Amino acid sequence: MCNLYRMDSSSAEVARLLKATIGSGSNMLVEIYPGYPRLVIAAGELRNMVWGFPLVMKGKSGQPLKSEPCNNTRADKLDSFMWRYSFQERRCLIAVTAFAEAEAEKGAKTRTWFSLPDEPVFAVAGI
Numbered sequence: 001m002c003n004l005y006r007m008d009s010s011s012a013e014v015a016r017l018l019k020a021t022i023g024s025g026s027n028m029l030v031e032i033y034p035g036y037p038r039l040v041i042a043a044g045e046l047r048n049m050v051w052g053f054p055l056v057m058k059g060k061s062g063q064p065l066k067s068e069p070c071n072n073t074r075a076d077k078l079d080s081f082m083w084r085y086s087f088q089e090r091r092c093l094i095a096v097t098a099f100a101e102a103e104a105e106k107g108a109k110t111r112t113w114f115s116l117p118d119e120p121v122f123a124v125a126g127i
Contacts, residue, residue: 003071004111005032005099007039009121014039014095015046017121023047034069040126042092049092053082086127093123 008030015022023045032038034052052069098115116122
C-alpha cells in the first residue's frame, strides 16, 4: 500500500462490518496520508491512531530536523529492535475503502485507486 488511502465509511459502519467495538473511533478525513489520524482495529476495538512512526531526523551538525512519519518497512528489516517489537506487540488492522498507487513516469504520475468489488470496507495489516 502506498502513502494514501481512503476511508469514506462512518466509524459505526466500519465497526459493524469488521465486528469491532467502538472505542475512541470517530469520523475523520476521507483521504489519509502518513501523519494523519485514521481508524484502526486493535484488540477488537475501533480507535483513532496517527498513521506512521515518528522518525526524528538530524542534520549534519546534529540539530533535529522536521520529523517525518515512517510508515513502510521491509521484511528484511523486521529483525531491528523497533520493527521486531512493534510486529510482536503493536499489530492492528487498518480500515480502508480504497488505496492509491502512483503510476506512470516521474513527472507524469497519476493515482490509481484499488478497492475490493462489492466490499464497502476492508482491512490491511498494520503495526
